[in-house]
Amino acid sequence: MEYLLHILILIGIYVILSVSLNLIAGYTGLLSIAHAAFYGVGAYVVALMALNWHSPFWVNIVCAVIAAGAFGALVGIPSLRIRDDYFVIASFAFQVITFSVLNNWVSFTGGPMGLPGIPQPVILGWQVSSHAGFLFLTACFCALTLWATQRIVRSPFGRVLMAIREDEVFAQAVGKNVAGYKVLVFVVGAGMAALAGSMYAYYISFIDPTSFTVMESIFIISIVIIGGAGSLWGPVIGAAVLVTLPEMLRFVGLPSSVAANVRQILYGGLLVAFMMWRPQGFAGEYSFEKGGSQG
């Protein structure tokens, strides 16, 4: 039972991550492999605040979201000047630099040893300690993220994002502030990823840089693409499938040393297969093929 709850919590965390990345990559068309960096910033801000200042849950979460949002704006800025595969490289650079800071600034982040003993959150006098409690909390944040995303994509703001994806020059020509929207979507997406990061830090109660690597970013973008970029429920399906599928391997009796590799082979293979035969994913509407304004 505990195990089942654990899987559900993980799915919840990845739903938040992939839905928020979908906002950036799926709706706005800015393919970014820096999402694990936002996730990590969220987790580290929460962990450092909880460990050093024993500050309350809500304060930590809000600070994590603000910090990741500010960082998101920074990552979004290159998208104003460079596009497509060159932007992928720029986001990749931010991912590597973030990992490098988390891993090497030992006096501040604990370096490779990580930050152990993150205290359990106390919300309105309720100390969350059981799996069920964390699942409830994660589900709340999940619902919040999905609700916010739905509101965003159905609003005029969301329509501008999709217009940027389809034809940036056109969006600019009808008077939309493309630069502002691009940076803003990064702020929102990164802020949401920080929610996932804080949940992860509180739930596992130990974080280290290996949870926020380039490979993790690639995993999150795989969820978005396999689930379906540019659709609300696509990433949710993707997260459920890609988190559960490797767990099945356990029941087939693969030793855990092999399982990690098999898991990555699985999603890498799925990524290639989907690109070849169904680039829009299970339920997606966008397949990373630009329409009008290919330069």
Place this chain on the structure above:
Amino acid sequence: MFQVVANSLLAASAYALVGLGLALLMRVARFINFAHGVTLASCPYFALCLVRCGMPLGAAISVAVVLSMVLGCTTEVGVYKPLRRRGASSLVLLLASLGIYVVLQNVISLVFGDDTKSIRPGVVREGLNLLGARITPIQITTICVSVVLVVGLALFLRYAKLGRAMRAVANDPELANVSGIDSDRVILWAFAIGSALAGIAGILVALDLDMTPTMGLNALMMGVVVVIIGGVDSIPGIALGALLLGMAQQFGVWEISSQWQDAIAFIILLAFLLFRPQGFLGRKVRKATV
């Protein structure tokens, strides 16, 4: 001082080889091939396998380079070519190559394990003393091989028939097709040459620093940085970019500690992407707009 220069040269020669292969594919096949990293890592592992089967090191290395070329061409024929036929964008190709990278790196991990493996022959000897810098024979070989390959590739692209066809495809695939160049065949050759360069770089790195399954990602990252700062369409630019990156990292190590090498490289990369996306010797970049 000379030690730092020697180390920079050494790092630069590996970066230049990776960067050249990557840039060739970026120009001719028109996408950033992340799987290039795993082609690089596969080569020393092929060699390791062959050495274990009892082949002498020299022969094993040559066969391994050929196997890496086959691997690179297989990805082109099996994945990228069908995608191009469908008219896929460069982002789709990039994502597919990312998937291939993840799969193959983990296959290497599964087969050989994550620990460090070595194909270095015999014991580590003390290096030669050159102007106060210690440098091993393998390191001298690395620098020489790299210089020969860089110059060779430049001459090949300039004068050979196939090299000129490659430049034609890089400029305008349709026009190249109209003038009787089979662009698919030329792209396949680009993959063969690019993979060979990656394989050789992988062997040279492994001879100097041993190998791990993730060595490909590190090398690839440095290759990308070199291509961006040097300019995709300029071989001298890429060579200079490699030199600049090697120096920046090695002199950086002198001042601050070595673990910040990646961060240094990527901060340079970001600066170039933002302020001079065509690199310092390149012409304009297709994807960069103002």
